[in-house]
Amino acid sequence: MSTTGGVVRRSLLDDLATSMLALIAERKLAPGDQFEAVRSLAERFKVAVPTVREALRRLEATGAVELRHGSGVYVGPNVGRLVLANPLALAPSPDRLVELLQARALIEPPVAALAAQTRAEAALEQMAKDLDAAADLIASGDHAQLAEVNMDFHRSLAQASGNATLAEVVESVTVVNAREQLEILHIHGDRQADLDEHRAIYDAVRSGDADLAELLTREHLDGVLAVINERLQHP
Amino acid sequence: MSTTGGVVRRSLLDDLATSMLALIAERKLAPGDQFEAVRSLAERFKVAVPTVREALRRLEATGAVELRHGSGVYVGPNVGRLVLANPLALAPSPDRLVELLQARALIEPPVAALAAQTRAEAALEQMAKDLDAAADLIASGDHAQLAEVNMDFHRSLAQASGNATLAEVVESVTVVNAREQLEILHIHGDRQADLDEHRAIYDAVRSGDADLAELLTREHLDGVLAVINERLQHP
């Protein structure tokens, strides 16, 4: 935001972007709904098409809208979100990877404890589905897909806390190159043990045992961290 | 990322954006450095100017680059960041505000404990500066500025943990409409008490007392939360 002596100079683009967001909010459009054609927007706001497109690209970058070729402009999944993973992040260095896991090991256990107190039902069911899916994928040997589902479990767990902001934080810190993280894990980690630990966490949350949920989550992530560290030291 | 049967269709824009990021990385450019002119980029990548601009807008949205009218394209402050606050977030609802504080009350205490163990020197000095600045601003009565500096203290505290990812998380969850949060606080909160609590946290971190730092941070944020809740119930 460029300022000069406290006075904010809003460019045409700033106005456009916020106006379009306001338009989405005004029409009460939800993620997935179709928005409005580029040409139509250009006419509505009395600006040229390239200008509209630049504004849309800005919104698109944070998942506020989606541009689908040949189809239209749609409301994106991240409208109204406060915290998000940098969609442009490049593959993290090994140091950054360890740091990321440390951050998760610090944040997720208390979130699990809160989840055990709140127990948002929809999220609990999602956790159960994630566990089932993981079991299937272990059997079928699809490790890439398994990695995704395991991450989904952690996200569902955060959802169960009932705090959308916390869920966003966990989602952000969890979505960052899941591939890289779990590439390592699935070479050297014990997939079945992972699943068992997830199941234990689920049971603790389901039964409302906050202390146990926190403890199990901490042990689980510390274990993951240990595997990663070991792997990085013996490449 | 649009996929069809597992095959990723990268649009020209996707390629452009990542190529430009790679170019920045390759040249080892740091935030604030000048990048390259739009027309020059268009020529380099053999695409039209509007296309380059759309890609730049995408990067700009997450703070990877900055476009300064008449001056040039510069590397932004968020290059290489993993987690960030949604720059398009609108003012959070009261519910969302409470949720945000709850998230902070959950995350920041263990971060403070870690900071007391790590004690990154540069961040400790920054904390001291923030405290001094806050004292001055209380004296001068500049509440708006005081709100900012108080947030800075929390960010510096997270920096002291030595974990950049955690610092990013705290920064993200802290930057979201500091204005709204502290508008409430500074009408009904006790500014001097706030400062004293910050000082106590600083002392605990400085002396390496992790448990105390965690406890004080928790009490501090719970206090803030109580003020916010009270304020929202009696408008």
Add this chain to the structure above:
DNA sequence: ACATGAAAATGATCAGATCACTTGGTCATT
């Protein structure tokens, strides 16, 4: 040295055109 002001560099915006993809309907085939 300093201030002034023109010139160059650069981003912002516009206009109109063409290409590429998606979608829904038509229509022949089965």
Add this chain to the structure above:
DNA sequence: AATGACCAAGTGATCTGATCATTTTCATGT
């Protein structure tokens, strides 16, 4: 009637080329 091939309209993607606005640079004159 169900199915599939095909076509046409709607819409995003990209290009070309120009003009305006802001910043920076630097020669010029005092």
